């Protein structure tokens with residue numbers, strides 16, 4: 001298996017941006033439109049601040065290891081699952097997976113010393129399987145599907161920011177949730193994106209097994225693919241339950257990651273304007 005791609009961890013030149021003053025409310029995302037300069041799109045920048053305050057190994061006959069239909073139909077390079085994660089296979093369909101997954105959860109219950117046949121647990125394996133499929137439903141979505149052609153020609157080259165988009169994802173190391181808020185900014189080049197589509201892009205990539213760094217970068221790259229802007233900025237503030245409920249048990253720690261593309265990377269003023277907008281109340 002090849003190493004995971006799309007890893008947001010960058011080189012030592014990466015700058016660090018602290019957005020610790022993000023509001024923590026659950027209010028719907030706000031849209032901001034303001035002035036900024038425009039530059040050529042060039043490269044990627046990312047940073048991580050941690051504040052202290054697959055191989056899917058199954059049996060060969062399992063549906064999990066069946067050949068990926070998406071790859072068969074569209075070619076390996078167009079398979080979203082492989083393209084993003086370079087895994088060796090993709091589950092054929094969600095429904096196909098349910099029985100095997102439910103069986104695995106049943107074994108897990110037994111392993112915990114529980115009786116999977118007691119009344120309260122009878123439907124638990126299937127419920128848990130369905131829940132896991134929901135948590136990872138992003139594997140079934142493509143950028144094309146969710147954009148729904150909501151890309152509009154508009155003579156607009158000022159910054160667009162949608163901030164505090166709620167995000168729920170699954171830590172690929174411990175299979176426990178991490179959650180937080182995503183703020184996205186872009187500088188259009190005569191093409192704007194339906195605002196809700198930014199939140200839908202967050203859903204595609206957060207509803208998978210993830211690390212926060214890769215999630216941050218995948219969102220930025222998807223916005224770039226959608227509207228080819230002069231630049232894209234994404235900042236995520238996340239709480240990782242693997243650091244809260246277990247392990248080091250630091251309940252107040254937050255992880256902040258960013259990806260800056262194009263003008264947001266090249267121009268400190270543009271980056272500063274974005275960061276000011278996302279940290280303002």
Ligand SMILES: Nc1nc2c(ncn2[C@@H]2O[C@H](COP(=O)(O)OP(=O)(O)OP(=O)(O)O)[C@@H](O)[C@H]2O)c(=O)[nH]1
Nearest residue numbers: 171172173174210211212213240242243246247248
């Ligand atoms: N960089 C990064 N690390 C993550 C993310 N989610 C979880 N981790 C880390 O993945 C690491 C896995 O470390 P291991 O030592 O293999 O696993 P562990 O024994 O469970 O580690 P502890 O959590 O320290 O108990 C931990 O340090 C986690 O905090 C993420 O989104 N990004």
